[in-house]
Amino acid sequence: MSIKPIVYENGVCRMIDQRLLPSQEVWIDYDDYQGVAEAIRSMVVRGAPAIGVAAAFGAAFAARDIDAADFETFECRFADCCAVLGATRPTAVNLFWALERMQRVARENRTLPLVALKQRLLDEALDIAAEDERINRAMGQHGQVLFPERGTILTHCNAGALATGGYGTALGVIRAAVEAGKKIDVIADETRPFWQGARLTAWELAQDGIPVTLICDNMAGYLMQQGKINAVIVGADRISANGDVANKIGTYSVAVLAREHGIPFYVAAPLSTIDLTLTDGSQIPIEERDRREVTHCGGLQLAPEGIQVYNPAFDVTPARLVTAIITERGVASGDYVQQLARLKAVSFSF
Amino acid sequence: MSIKPIVYENGVCRMIDQRLLPSQEVWIDYDDYQGVAEAIRSMVVRGAPAIGVAAAFGAAFAARDIDAADFETFECRFADCCAVLGATRPTAVNLFWALERMQRVARENRTLPLVALKQRLLDEALDIAAEDERINRAMGQHGQVLFPERGTILTHCNAGALATGGYGTALGVIRAAVEAGKKIDVIADETRPFWQGARLTAWELAQDGIPVTLICDNMAGYLMQQGKINAVIVGADRISANGDVANKIGTYSVAVLAREHGIPFYVAAPLSTIDLTLTDGSQIPIEERDRREVTHCGGLQLAPEGIQVYNPAFDVTPARLVTAIITERGVASGDYVQQLARLKAVSFSF
Numbered sequence: 001m002s003i004k005p006i007v008y009e010n011g012v013c014r015m016i017d018q019r020l021l022p023s024q025e026v027w028i029d030y031d032d033y034q035g036v037a038e039a040i041r042s043m044v045v046r047g048a049p050a051i052g053v054a055a056a057f058g059a060a061f062a063a064r065d066i067d068a069a070d071f072e073t074f075e076c077r078f079a080d081c082c083a084v085l086g087a088t089r090p091t092a093v094n095l096f097w098a099l100e101r102m103q104r105v106a107r108e109n110r111t112l113p114l115v116a117l118k119q120r121l122l123d124e125a126l127d128i129a130a131e132d133e134r135i136n137r138a139m140g141q142h143g144q145v146l147f148p149e150r151g152t153i154l155t156h157c158n159a160g161a162l163a164t165g166g167y168g169t170a171l172g173v174i175r176a177a178v179e180a181g182k183k184i185d186v187i188a189d190e191t192r193p194f195w196q197g198a199r200l201t202a203w204e205l206a207q208d209g210i211p212v213t214l215i216c217d218n219m220a221g222y223l224m225q226q227g228k229i230n231a232v233i234v235g236a237d238r239i240s241a242n243g244d245v246a247n248k249i250g251t252y253s254v255a256v257l258a259r260e261h262g263i264p265f266y267v268a269a270p271l272s273t274i275d276l277t278l279t280d281g282s283q284i285p286i287e288e289r290d291r292r293e294v295t296h297c298g299g300l301q302l303a304p305e306g307i308q309v310y311n312p313a314f315d316v317t318p319a320r321l322v323t324a325i326i327t328e329r330g331v332a333s334g335d336y337v338q339q340l341a342r343l344k345a346v347s348f349s350f
Numbered sequence: 351m352s353i354k355p356i357v358y359e360n361g362v363c364r365m366i367d368q369r370l371l372p373s374q375e376v377w378i379d380y381d382d383y384q385g386v387a388e389a390i391r392s393m394v395v396r397g398a399p400a401i402g403v404a405a406a407f408g409a410a411f412a413a414r415d416i417d418a419a420d421f422e423t424f425e426c427r428f429a430d431c432c433a434v435l436g437a438t439r440p441t442a443v444n445l446f447w448a449l450e451r452m453q454r455v456a457r458e459n460r461t462l463p464l465v466a467l468k469q470r471l472l473d474e475a476l477d478i479a480a481e482d483e484r485i486n487r488a489m490g491q492h493g494q495v496l497f498p499e500r501g502t503i504l505t506h507c508n509a510g511a512l513a514t515g516g517y518g519t520a521l522g523v524i525r526a527a528v529e530a531g532k533k534i535d536v537i538a539d540e541t542r543p544f545w546q547g548a549r550l551t552a553w554e555l556a557q558d559g560i561p562v563t564l565i566c567d568n569m570a571g572y573l574m575q576q577g578k579i580n581a582v583i584v585g586a587d588r589i590s591a592n593g594d595v596a597n598k599i600g601t602y603s604v605a606v607l608a609r610e611h612g613i614p615f616y617v618a619a620p621l622s623t624i625d626l627t628l629t630d631g632s633q634i635p636i637e638e639r640d641r642r643e644v645t646h647c648g649g650l651q652l653a654p655e656g657i658q659v660y661n662p663a664f665d666v667t668p669a670r671l672v673t674a675i676i677t678e679r680g681v682a683s684g685d686y687v688q689q690l691a692r693l694k695a696v697s698f699s700f
Contacts, residue, residue: 218600
């Protein structure tokens with residue numbers, strides 16, 4: 001049973017503080033949208049689908065707390081709150097997708113009494129959370145057939161249960177392969193500067209008893225050169241219409257290395273991660289984060305004072321390096337423009 | 351004036367503790383070979399040429415302290431001490447090169463009284479140290495012409511003054527380019543797991559006023575993709591006869607990425623780093639280091655308890671990815687088998 005990083009109960013959203021894992025398992029309660037926004041910004045919660053789920057609860061809390069006499073006033077204030085939530089992180093499109101969905105549901109239910117509308121929005125957030133885990137399990141089924149019966153799979157960052165409503169995208173495919181009886185060893189890139197691989201992927205796979213070996217990001221090429229990696233699978237923060245994939249910084253390097261060694265490079269992401277409004281990856285905004293993530297580790301100063309630092313949090317892997325994109329609706333490969341549009345167009349509900 | 355990491359005075363070798371930089375500048379005195387061996391093993395001193403210099407002083411100290419009545423007894427005990435020094439780290443060939451040179455000098459001077467022989471060996475160690483800086487300056491002259499008048503150069507690990515007798519190999523070429531009036535910006539990979547880029551390269555370049563920007567290892571590909579890197583230059587721990595280059599883990603990945611983006615990839619190394627006894631890089635032993643380097647940072651535990659870890663300290667970049675090898679005697683490029691053999695064959699002294 002993989003962990004769920006966001007749990008809702010009685011008007012409160014509990015999130016496991018992913019900054020403290022694996023040393024401490026601390027859960028923080030949030031009951032207003034400002035708190036949820038700060039949780040996203042400060043990376044208490046991270047991972048594109050989990051950010052979407054958190055934002056949905058944040059929007060539901062915002063709706064609950066709006067004191068308005070009519071829908072127009074409500075809608076205007078609700079839009080302001082959603083804008084605050086949307087300003088927390090720029091790259092993962094699931095954030096905007098969840099907020100747009102919540103605002104659309106509000107509009108579609110504008111004739112409801114406000115009390116009922118607020119309940120409807122909370123139900124929608126709960127749906128988004130529950131859906132996400134079902135989506136990941138479907139993705140796991142579609143994706144696991146791509147893995148060999150026995151093999152070693154490299155993953156970068158954490159696209160696991162912790163990054164989603166549960167089960168995981170990339171790690172969901174790994175979980176599904178293991179559940180199907182395949183013998184899978186995982187190599188986890190540590191994923192500087194935020195250590196999502198070392199701290200989160202290693203932790204959640206070890207909890208599930210899936211064999212995992214930790215390496216530094218710069219070791220992946222050497223392992224591939226030695227023939228020790230059979231496939232790569234990662235998640236995504238945003239995928240443009242042509243199949244370019246924005247994901248955690250370092251993903252692009254792994255994709256180039258995989259191609260150099262003839263190793264398949266898979267991306268597992270829900271359809272909500274695919275942004276058909278962008279024709280290619282150059283249009284995806286890339287967040288830059290604080291220099292201190294690079295210069296310090298815990299209290300330890302690694303680099304000299306005053307040094308210049310560049311800290312982009314994501315990069316874009318061009319579609320030509322992506323062997324396949326695994327979604328809850330099926331696998332796209334090759335002509336992504338057509339295939340992603342078709343997958344997105346199918347209305348589908350679990 | 352770049353730093354010298356190893357300074358000899360009055361029977362004592364002072365080394366700056368590179369594990370504590372940049373936070374603390376602590377110098378440790380060594381006056382016996384066991385201490386020097388431990389300094390190499392524990393990475394107080396690191397970098398292939400600097401390891402060679404340190405080992406030479408260690409051997410001189412060992413010679414000084416041997417109580418023997420004749421050369422045969424001396425030679426036997428000296429060989430034992432050199433074996434201890436040689437067992438500290440397996441990959442950098444400069445270690446073995448320096449120890450062999452010291453033992454050869456002992457044999458060549460076997461007819462000297464032991465007191466004079468011991469002085470001769472100390473002089474040889476001093477020569478090796480002084481030679482190394484001169485070699486690096488020559489390498490700088492040969493190499494800097496390969497750089498553009500204005501450009502951004504990526505380097506991995508620390509192949510600087512701190513890694514040598516002074517001035518540096520890869521960073522020596524950068525220093526020579528700057529001294530020649532070129533406008534050079536440096537991008538330093540942080541170089542996990544030991545942070546030689548963040549801690550050492552950033553520190554020594556900042557001290558010299560050379561603009562340097564620190565990135566995580568996994569960001570190099572993204573910068574190349576954006577056209578922000580004009581050339582890569584690294585040092586080497588061992589180069590086989592065919593031009594395969596063993597260097598700090600992650601170098602191979604950088605070389606693959608450079609090739610993918612059409613960026614020249616240069617290696618700067620003294621001829622002592624070239625090991626003509628090995629036909630190709632697969633014969634170079636690759637050191638694996640302690641798991642704690644990967645799982646912990648300072649006192650902070652990054653990864654869960656008991657996780658499996660793989661920590662190779664070096665990798666091998668095949669010659670086909672190396673644009674040129676810069677030595678003190680000139681630049682090799684293309685047919686490395688012939689060119690490296692010719693450069694090594696020329697007897698040369700500064």
